[in-house]
Structure formats: C-alpha cells, structure tokens
Amino acid sequence: MDSCNCIEPQWPPDDLLMKYQYISDFFIALAYFSIPLELIYFVKKSAVFPYRWVLVQFGAFIVLCGATHLINLWTFTMHTRTVAMVMTTAKVFTAVVSCATALMLVHIIPDLLSVKTRELFLKNKAAELDREMGLIRTQEETGRHVRMLTHEIRSTLDRHTILKTTLVELGRTLALEECALWMPTRTGLELQLSYTLRQQNPVGYTVPIHLPVINQVFSSSHAVKISPNCPVARIRPAGKYMPGEVVAVRVPLLHLSNFQINDWPELSTKRYALMVLMLPSDSARQWHVHELELVEVVADQVAVALSHAAILEESMRARDLLMEQNVALDLARREAETAIRARNDFLAVMNHEMRTPMHAIIALSSLLQETELTPEQRLMVETILKSSNLLSTLINDVLDLSRLEDGSLQLDLGTFNLFAVFREVLNLIKPIASVKKLHVSLNLAPDLPEYAIGDEKHLMQTILNVVGNAVKFSKEGSISITAIVAKSELLRDSRTPEFFPVPSDNHFYLRVQVKESGVGISPQDIPKLFTKFAQTQSMATRNSGGSGLGLAICKRFVNLMEGHIWIESDGLGKGCTAIFMVKLGIPERLNEPKLPLMPKVPTNHGPTAFPGLKVLVMDENGVSRMVTKGLLVHLGCDVTMVSSSEECLHVVSHEHKVVFMDVCVPGMDGYEVAIRINEKFTKRHERPIIVALTGNTDKVTKENCMRVGMDGVILKPVSLDKMRSVLTDLLEHRVLFEAI
Amino acid sequence: MDLVQLQRQFVDYRTSLYHEGFLDEQFTQLQELQDENNPDFVVEVVSLFFEDSERLLNELARALEQQSIDYKRIDAHVHQLKGSSSSIGAQRVQKVCIAFRNYCEEQNVEGCLKCLQQVRHEYSLVKTKLESLFQLEQQILTAGGSIPM
Numbered sequence: 001m002d003s004c005n006c007i008e009p010q011w012p013p014d015d016l017l018m019k020y021q022y023i024s025d026f027f028i029a030l031a032y033f034s035i036p037l038e039l040i041y042f043v044k045k046s047a048v049f050p051y052r053w054v055l056v057q058f059g060a061f062i063v064l065c066g067a068t069h070l071i072n073l074w075t076f077t078m079h080t081r082t083v084a085m086v087m088t089t090a091k092v093f094t095a096v097v098s099c100a101t102a103l104m105l106v107h108i109i110p111d112l113l114s115v116k117t118r119e120l121f122l123k124n125k126a127a128e129l130d131r132e133m134g135l136i137r138t139q140e141e142t143g144r145h146v147r148m149l150t151h152e153i154r155s156t157l158d159r160h161t162i163l164k165t166t167l168v169e170l171g172r173t174l175a176l177e178e179c180a181l182w183m184p185t186r187t188g189l190e191l192q193l194s195y196t197l198r199q200q201n202p203v204g205y206t207v208p209i210h211l212p213v214i215n216q217v218f219s220s221s222h223a224v225k226i227s228p229n230c231p232v233a234r235i236r237p238a239g240k241y242m243p244g245e246v247v248a249v250r251v252p253l254l255h256l257s258n259f260q261i262n263d264w265p266e267l268s269t270k271r272y273a274l275m276v277l278m279l280p281s282d283s284a285r286q287w288h289v290h291e292l293e294l295v296e297v298v299a300d301q302v303a304v305a306l307s308h309a310a311i312l313e314e315s316m317r318a319r320d321l322l323m324e325q326n327v328a329l330d331l332a333r334r335e336a337e338t339a340i341r342a343r344n345d346f347l348a349v350m351n352h353e354m355r356t357p358m359h360a361i362i363a364l365s366s367l368l369q370e371t372e373l374t375p376e377q378r379l380m381v382e383t384i385l386k387s388s389n390l391l392s393t394l395i396n397d398v399l400d401l402s403r404l405e406d407g408s409l410q411l412d413l414g415t416f417n418l419f420a421v422f423r424e425v426l427n428l429i430k431p432i433a434s435v436k437k438l439h440v441s442l443n444l445a446p447d448l449p450e451y452a453i454g455d456e457k458h459l460m461q462t463i464l465n466v467v468g469n470a471v472k473f474s475k476e477g478s479i480s481i482t483a484i485v486a487k488s489e490l491l492r493d494s495r496t497p498e499f500f501p502v503p504s505d506n507h508f509y510l511r512v513q514v515k516e517s518g519v520g521i522s523p524q525d526i527p528k529l530f531t532k533f534a535q536t537q538s539m540a541t542r543n544s545g546g547s548g549l550g551l552a553i554c555k556r557f558v559n560l561m562e563g564h565i566w567i568e569s570d571g572l573g574k575g576c577t578a579i580f581m582v583k584l585g586i587p588e589r590l591n592e593p594k595l596p597l598m599p600k601v602p603t604n605h606g607p608t609a610f611p612g613l614k615v616l617v618m619d620e621n622g623v624s625r626m627v628t629k630g631l632l633v634h635l636g637c638d639v640t641m642v643s644s645s646e647e648c649l650h651v652v653s654h655e656h657k658v659v660f661m662d663v664c665v666p667g668m669d670g671y672e673v674a675i676r677i678n679e680k681f682t683k684r685h686e687r688p689i690i691v692a693l694t695g696n697t698d699k700v701t702k703e704n705c706m707r708v709g710m711d712g713v714i715l716k717p718v719s720l721d722k723m724r725s726v727l728t729d730l731l732e733h734r735v736l737f738e739a740i
Numbered sequence: 741m742d743l744v745q746l747q748r749q750f751v752d753y754r755t756s757l758y759h760e761g762f763l764d765e766q767f768t769q770l771q772e773l774q775d776e777n778n779p780d781f782v783v784e785v786v787s788l789f790f791e792d793s794e795r796l797l798n799e800l801a802r803a804l805e806q807q808s809i810d811y812k813r814i815d816a817h818v819h820q821l822k823g824s825s826s827s828i829g830a831q832r833v834q835k836v837c838i839a840f841r842n843y844c845e846e847q848n849v850e851g852c853l854k855c856l857q858q859v860r861h862e863y864s865l866v867k868t869k870l871e872s873l874f875q876l877e878q879q880i881l882t883a884g885g886s887i888p889m
Contacts (some may be wrong), residue, residue: 623789623824630773630781695826717766717826720773 008453022076025069032066054108056431061101064094108304136484142290145173149294150301158307163195166302170277171197177244177280181251182232183273184209191274207231213248218272223249223299224291232276244279245287249299251275252306275299289617351399357393360387401553411560415587418455418510419444422483424462433471438479445484446702449508453585462554464514466565466578469550470516477517477575486511486581507695509563509581515574558582610727613637614655616688618673619662624716628660628693631723652677656688658730660714663692663701674708689730693718750876751888757873762866766829771889786870789828793863796821800856804849814852815844821859831840832862 008641036059071087149169153162167179178198182191185206191214193205213230226233228243250272265270277295279285316665345392373381393630426442431498463481470479486509551565558565561582569576619625625641632639640656642648659677663670674690681687691712692705705713714726757763772852774781796817803814836858843851877887 621820621823621827622792623785624827626785626788627770627773627827630770630778630785634773634775695823717750717769719765719769 018076022073025072029066029070029073032062032069034649051108054104057097057101057104061094061097064090068094138288138290142164142294145294146297146301149173149298153298153301153305154308157309159306160651162302162305166275166298167195167197170295170298174277174294175280176277178276178278180232180276181273182207182276184253184271188271194273214274217248217274218250219298221250223247223277223287223295225287226276228278232274233278242282242284244281244283244285246276247287247292247295248276248279249295251299251306252303254303254310271729275302289622305494319393347399351395351597354395358388358392362392370395397550397553401556411455412457413453413455413585415451415453417450417451418448418483418584419450420459421456421463422481425460425467426481426507428464429467429471433479436471436475438471438474438477440467440479441481443480443482445482446706447485448510449485449586450485451587452508452510453587454582455557458557459561459582459584462557462565462580462582465550465554466512466580470514470578474516474575479517480513480515482513482515484511484513485509505586507583507585510584511581513577514576515577515581554580611636613657613727613731614640615661616640616642616648616652617658617661618642618645618659618670619693621662625661628718631718631720632660634720635724635727637727645670648673649676649680650686652680654681654688658689658691658727660691660693663694663705671704671708674705676712678709691726691730743883745881746876746880746883747885747888750873750880753876754871757869761831762869764829764831766826768829770828776859781871783874785828786874789824789830790867791848793821793833796824797856797860797863800859804856805815809847809849809852811844817842830863830866833859833866836862 039055039059043052063436068087068090071083071090074083075087116235122274145300149166152165152169156162156165160345163181167181170176171179176197180193181195181198183194184190185192189209190206191209193207211227211231214232217224217226224247226246226248228234228246230246232248233243233246251274253271253273275295362385365381365388367383369378369385422442422444429440467479523673555565558580561584563580563582565578565580567576567578613636615632616629617625617632617639619628619641620643622643625643629639629641642651648659648661661670661673670692674692675688677690689712690710691714692701692710693714693716694701695716702713712726712730714722718726770782770785799817800814803810803817818837818840822834822841825831825833827838836855840852840855840859843855849862
C-alpha cells in the first residue's frame with residue numbers, strides 16, 4: 001500500500017450493488033437539490049406563506065442531505081482524505097440540521113393540519129350560505145307571487161270575481177292541474193263545490209262537513225297535504241296514472257257580526273271554506289314548503305277580500321234601507337205639516353169667530369154697567385162681565401199656547417226700559433196687594449242695565465203672571481220681587497242641571513225671584529205646575545179661578561227667551577219662591593249723558609213739592625251743604641243741617657223721612673253713621689231713608705253703601721230736577737240705586 | 741247807563757263767563773234755587789265759598805312750607821276746595837283741584853306748589869268775575885229792573 005492518505009471504500013467498486021448504489025445516490029442528490037428549487041419556485045408564486053424560515057430550514061436540510069449523497073458518489077472509488085473530511089463535515093451538518101428540522105416540525109405540523117380543518121370549515125360555511133341564498137331567493141319569488149296575487153284579488157270588490165281570480169292566479173303561479181273552492185252551505189252542514197278552475201260550471205257536488213280530513217284541514221291554519229282519494233279531491237276525471245299531490249287549506253269566512261271594535265273575532269265560531277289545490281298528475285312534482293306558504297298567504301288574503309266585499313254589500317243594503325226610511329219620513333212630515341196647517345186655520349177661524357161675540361158681550365156688558373141698574377141687576381151684570389172676561393182670557397191663552405207650541409210665535413224684539421217694566425208690574429199689582437194687605441217690595445240690582453233688548457210685552461206678561469200668582473195665592477205676609485243679573489256661578493243651579501246658559505258680551509241673563517210667604521206648595525206638586533190644565537188639589541182649594549194655563553204659558557215664553565223657570569217651596573205653609581231667568585240683549589250705548597239720568601218722571605205726575613218733608617242733611621263741606629239745603633228748601637222740604645256724624649246721630653229721629661249724607665269725604669265715615677242709624681231704628685218703617693251723596697263714580701263706593709244698608713246712592717252734583725225725581729222715587733219705592 | 745243796556749251787558753257778561761269756562765251749569769242750578777223766599781241765595785253761597793276758599797288756600801300754603809309735608813292733610817284740604825268749587829260751579833278751580841290731588845298722591849312737591857299757585861290764580865280770577873257780576877246785578881236792581889235769566 002502506498003502512503004497516500006486515501007481511504008478505501010469498504011466494498012470493491014466494481015461490485016454490482018455498488019454500481020446501483022452509485023446511481024441511486026446520484027439520483028437522490030439530484031432530487032434533493034431540485035426539491036428546494038421547486039419549493040422556492042412555488043413559494044415565490046404563492047402570495048402568502050407564513051413559514052418562510054421553516055422552508056429555509058427545510059431547504060438547508062434537503063440541500064445538505066443532497067450534498068451528502070453527492071459527496072458519497074466520490075467515496076465509491078478511492079478517495080483522498082480530504083473528500084472523507086468533506087463528507088464527514090457534510091454529514092455532521094446534515095445531522096444537526098435534520099435534527100433541528102425534526103424538532104421544528106413537531107411544532108409546525110399541528111398548525112398545518114389546523115389550516116386544513118379551517119379550510120374545511122369555510123367550505124362548509126360557504127355551502128350553507130349557498131343554501132340560504134337559495135332559500136331567500138325562493139322566498140322572494142314567493143313574495144312576488146303573493147303580491148301579484150293579492151293585487152289581483154284585491155282589485156275587485158265583487159265576491160265572485162275575487163274567488164275566480166284567486167283560483168286562476170294560483171293555478172297559473174303554481175302550475176296546478178286543478179284548483180277548487182268548497183263553500184259551506186247555508187245550513188252549515190255541508191260543503192258545496194262552488195268554484196273550480198278548469199270546469200266552467202261545477203255541478204253541485206256536496207260533501208258533508210264533518211269528515212275527518214276536512215276537520216283536520218279546518219283545525220290548522222297551515223296548508224295540509226291530503227290524500228288524492230278523499231272526497232274533496234276526487235273531482236277530476238279519474239284515471240291516468242299517478243294523481244299529483246293534493247293540498248287543502250282553510251279560508252276563513254268573516255261575518256260582519258264577528259267584527260267587534262275591541263277584539264278581533266275569535267276563531268272558534270268561524271265558518272270556513274275549503275280550497276283544494278292539485279298538482280298535475282304524472283309530473284312527480286312535490287309540494288315545496290314555499291309553495292305551501294304561498295297558498296296559506298293567499299288563503300288569508302282571500303278571506304280579507306271576501307270580508308271587504310261582504311261589508312260593501314252590507315253598507316249598500318243599509319243605504320238602500322235608509323233611503324226608503326227617508327222617503328217615508330218625508331211623507332210623514334208633510335202629512336204632519338198639513339195637519340198643523342189645518343189646525344192653525346181652524347184655530348184662527350175659531351178665534352176670530354169666538355172673539356167677535358165675546359167682544360160684543362164684554363163691550364155691551366160694560367156699557368150696561370154704566371147705566372141705571374137695580375142692585376140685583378148690577379150683580380148679574382158684574383157676574384156676566386167677570387165670566388166673559390174670564391172666557392176671553394181663556395181663549396187668548398189657548399191661542400197663545402197653541403201658537404207657542406208649534407213655534408210660530410216669534411219674539412218681538414226691541415229695546416225697552418227694564419226698570420219701567422218692573423215699575424209697571426208693581427203699579428198694576430199694588431192695588432190688589434194692598435187690598436189683601438200684602439206688602440210688595442221691589443229690589444233691582446245696581447248692575448242691572450236700565451235698557452235691554454227683548455220682547456217687552458211678553459216679559460211683562462211673564463213677570464205679571466208670576467207676581468200675580470204670588471199675590472193670588474198668598475193670604476197674608478209680604479211679597480218680594482228681586483231682579484239681578486245672573487252671574488256665572490249662579491247660572492248653574494243645582495236643581496236645573498240641564499240648563500247651561502252662557503253669558504256673552506251682548507247678552508245678560510236676568511234673574512227674577514218672586515218670594516211669597518203664603519200657603520206654599522208641597523214638593524211633589526211642583527212639577528205639575530207647569531203642565532197645562534193641571535191643577536193640584538191644593539191649588540184648587542186656593543180659589544184659583546185661573547185655567548191653569550198661566551204658568552205653562554210663562555214656561556213657554558221663558559223657553560223662547562232661552563231661559564228657565566222653576567218654583568221652589570219649602571213645603572206647605574212655608575211659602576214659595578218662583579224664579580226665572582231669561583236672556584236679554586244689551587243695547588249699544590246710546591248718546592247718554594255721562595251720568596245716566598234716572599228715568600224721568602213726567603212732571604205732571606208726582607208731586608212737584610214735598611211740603612213739610614223733614615229731611616236731614618249731613619255734609620262737612622259748608623258750601624255744598626248750603627247748596628243741598630237750597631235745593632231741598634226750594635222743593636219745600638223742612639231741612640235740618642248737620643256737619644258731623646256725631647251731630648247726625650244725635651239729631652236724627654223718626655220724624656226725619658230722608659237723610660242725605662255725603663260719603664266722599666275722607667276721614668268721615670258716613671258708612672258708620674248709616675250702620676248706627678240702622679241700629680237705632682229697629683223697625684223698618686220708622687227708619688228714615690238713607691241716601692248717600694257722592695262724587696265717586698266707582699262701584700266700590702256703591703257696594704259699600706249697599707252693604708251698610710243705605711237705601712240709595714246719588715252722584716253729585718245734583719240738579720234741581722234730579723233731586724225732585726229722586727225724592728219722588730224714594731218715597732214711592734224706598735229703594736233707589738242710581739246706575740253708575 | 742240805561743236799564744236795557746245794563747241788562748244786556750249783564751247777560752253778555754254772564755254768557756262770557758260760561759264760555760270761558762269760569763262757570764258751569766251748577767251755577768245755573770244755584771240761580772234756579774233763588775226765589776222770593778230766598779232772594780239772596782246765590783250771593784250767600786258765593787260769599788261762603790270765598791271765605792272757605794281763602795281759609796283753605798292759606799292752610800295749603802302753610803302746609804306746603806313745612807319741612808315734612810303732611811300730604812294727607814293737603815289732600816283733605818284740596819278735597820274740600822274741590823267740593824266747594826264744584827258746588828257752586830267754579831269749573832276752572834275744580835279742574836286745578838283735581839290735578840292738585842294727583843300731585844298729592846304722587847307726593848310731588850314741585851307739582852303741588854305749582855298747582856297751589858294755579859289754584860290761587862284761578863280763584864282770584866273767578867272771585868273778581870263773580871264780584872263784577874254781582875255789582876252789575878246790584879246796579880240793575882237799584883235801577884228798578886229785574887235780573888234777566
């Protein structure tokens with residue numbers, strides 16, 4: 001052996017096995033070198049690969065393995081030690097790298113596997129979404145079909161058209177062979193074939209309603225698949241091979257009586273119709289879910305459309321009924337009008353005919369009264385007169401009442417003096433009252449307007465009637481008449497809840513109260529007072545002499561004047577109060593002087609002088625005291641003057657008929673004096689009339705005066721005429737509140 | 741001057757007093773109250789007015805000179821004056837009194853003083869006028885005539 005450092009291969013190089021090994025090594029090396037190249041190539045191609053450095057490692061491992069095998073090629077022949085060294089180094093490196101790689105792969109491989117699972121998962125998801133997409137699309141299509149169907153169905157209000165259209169459209173959309181509608185009969189025990197798609201005029205097949213299959217369909221709100229052999233489905237010519245699937249659905253028929261406002265009709269008492277749909281035979285088609293849904297929706301829509309049609313029919317019928325009733329009412333009204341006109345004509349004629357002889361009787365009887373008569377004759381004539389007057393009144397009353405009742409009496413509106421009306425009534429009633437020794441007093445509220453717009457004649461009639469009744473039915477005592485402007489709190493009387501007067505700027509409500517302390521009325525008789533011709537026992541025993549119409553007429557008048565009248569009584573023996581309210585207009589302000597004058601008493605009535613009338617004048621101001629005295633002296637009064645309240649109280653006596661006191665002086669309390677005077681004289685008729693003289697034109701002063709019990713307020717300056725009329729009124733009425 | 745002329749002068753003078761607002765209808769009323777039972781009624785009342793007013797005006801002047809003015813008292817006096825002047829129909833005096841009272845309420849010293857001056861002025865005017873009127877009346881009466889209404 002030579003001393004080269006060559007290493008001998010283990011096996012001889014010419015061995016066949018060696019040759020094969022040599023070739024294999026070569027190819028292995030080749031493969032190992034090409035793998036990284038491929039890897040690099042494909043990694044470069046792919047966009048994302050997170051494990052680059054793993055690849056590098058792996059590449060290194062492969063390359064080194066390849067290098068090892070490549071170097072191995074040299075070791076088959078004699079090779080130097082260098083080659084052996086290189087070989088060893090390569091192997092060592094390869095060992096290191098491959099171990100590192102093996103270790104690395106332990107971490108990498110689970111990740112790679114999970115990538116695979118994720119991919120699988122995503123694929124599944126994609127498949128699922130695809131499926132859902134398909135579903136949505138079918139639903140959308142169904143929706144479109146439904147809308148179109150609904151549109152077709154609801155575009156008409158005619159029952160038959162609705163049902164026919166439904167069947168046609170359903171048939172078209174779902175490509176049905178046959179579609180039929182079974183309606184319940186009137187008895188409700190059978191279903192009758194009413195409409196079909198293909199057959200034009202269905203013969204009246206009927207099927208009892210209580211078949212199990214029908215019950216099944218009716219009890220569910222869904223479309224139900226039924227057997228093609230059941231009675232409702234056996235409507236087409238049998239034969240052929242395989243009948244297509246059949247589906248039935250219920251169609252609720254809503255009756256008008258089912259419609260409650262608050263709750264939608266309960267399903268328990270409903271009637272249903274049956275809709276049967278058949279797929280074409282021999283088509284192997286199946287009912288899909290979306291088709292079933294379509295059918296259900298359509299069935300509901302049909303129900304609604306049918307109910308609308310039913311409502312329309314009902315309303316048409318109702319309208320026809322109303323028209324008939326209208327015609328009938330019109331006829332009745334015209335007949336009534338004719339009757340009324342006939343009655344009015346009759347009354348008018350009778351009235352005239354009755355009045356003429358009445359007039360003759362009354363006139364001639366009164367003339368007869370003027371002549372010389374024996375006492376007996378006089379008595380007879382008086383009786384005749386009285387009776388005929390009564391009869392005449394009766395005729396008038398009856399005519400008035402009948403005119404009032406049919407509303408042909410119009411109010412005669414005009415501006416009139418309200419105060420004058422009351423005074424007139426008082427004047428008329430005074431004689432009778434004094435005969436009966438009844439004291440009548442009138443109280444007019446200070447804010448009562450002097451002038452009002454209304455029917456003067458009828459108002460006076462009403463007041464007179466009421467007051468007259470009071471006088472008639474009291475045997476003793478006093479009668480007080482009060483007139484005020486009704487304020488809104490008082491307007492709502494608890495006893496007359498149905499009366500809601502509303503005062504406005506142009507109108508006011510006059511409230512008149514007539515109180516009598518007479519026999520009284522028991523409460524149960526009160527409602528009868530206002531009815532015509534009704535006289536209660538107690539009234540009849542009161543020697544009435546009226547026809548009982550008076551109050552009825554008053555009530556009609558008061559109602560015409562948009563008011564109300566009622567009577568209150570605390571019971572028999574306790575007197576009663578008649579109260580009425582009427583609506584009067586407020587006149588425009590005329591050119592009145594700035595201090596509204598008292599209604600002038602014409603100077604030829606009433607005294608121009610009050611001889612010897614004892615009057616007390618209290619005024620701090622010397623000048624005005626003197627002027628007032630001058631006025632009164634000129635009118636003939638006997639005037640005493642005082643300048644202070646103490647003096648006044650000292651001097652005043654029951655001889656003084658009137659006390660004039662100035663109350664506009666600050667510091668001197670005229671009110672106090674009035675109160676003291678009131679206290680001093682307990683009996684009203686002994687007390688002098690207290691009148692305040694004031695320059696203040698405000699309501700407060702007036703109210704204060706009224707409050708302390710003064711009888712009157714006059715505004716300064718006082719003219720001679722004013723003083724004269726003031727005294728006249730005062731002495732007559734004992735009350736005077738000048739309108740401010 | 742002869743009677744008719746006197747009477748005419750009287751009437752003209754009296755009318756002018758009304759026109760110029762010195763007197764109003766209250767004065768007429770007073771004249772109506774004068775009759776044979778009460779022949780000097782108007783003169784009496786007017787004299788009383790003069791006395792009263794002079795007293796009141798003095799009181800007012802004194803009250804307004806005080807350090808601390810008692811407006812209540814002033815108001816009371818003015819009220820009296822107003823009452824008297826309205827009783828005889830001295831219209832202008834009355835009007836000033838009303839203004840005076842307003843200033844009193846406002847407690848306005850300058851206003852009050854100004855009003856006092858005005859009242860004095862108006863009062864002296866009306867006093868002169870009425871005195872002239874009465875003089876004319878007297879002349880007519882001494883001439884034997886009657887006072888035209």
